[in-house]
Structure formats: structure tokens, C-alpha cells
Amino acid sequence: MEFSKKVKTARVSLGISQEELAKRLNVSFATINRWENGKTTPNNLTQKVFISQLPEIYPLKHL
Numbered sequence: 894m895e896f897s898k899k900v901k902t903a904r905v906s907l908g909i910s911q912e913e914l915a916k917r918l919n920v921s922f923a924t925i926n927r928w929e930n931g932k933t934t935p936n937n938l939t940q941k942v943f944i945s946q947l948p949e950i951y952p953l954k955h956l
Contacts, residue, residue, distance in 0.1 A: 896940055897931040903947055904929070918943065 894902075904914045904925075911925040918925075927933040935943070 895931070896934050897929055899944070900925065901929045918946065 900914075904911065907914075909917075911929065912922045915922045915925045924933075928935065934940075
């Protein structure tokens, strides 16, 4: 699954806005928006950090 879809799938499953996800990850709203729209993709380390922050709130098997 593309990273953009992983971000949106996780966010929607949590029932939170892009702004709320940005706050939880300590990034800007614009960053989340760009990730979800596929305009930018973070480097591999940032992707791993993003995914590592989800296990307790979203099962990784869905990503």
C-alpha cells in the first residue's frame, strides 16, 4: 500500500482530522495533507517513525 493511503487509512480509522493527526505526530497540517494527497513522501526513516507510532491505536496488519 502506498504511504499516502496508509496515512489516510490510519487517520480515518481513528476518526480524527488531518489537524488532529498533525498535532499527535508533531508535524504541520500541511505535511499531513501533502502526505495524504501524495504530493510529498517522507524519507524511509520518517515513514518508519510514523508507522511505529500507530501499533497501540491501529493494527499494523491493515497497513
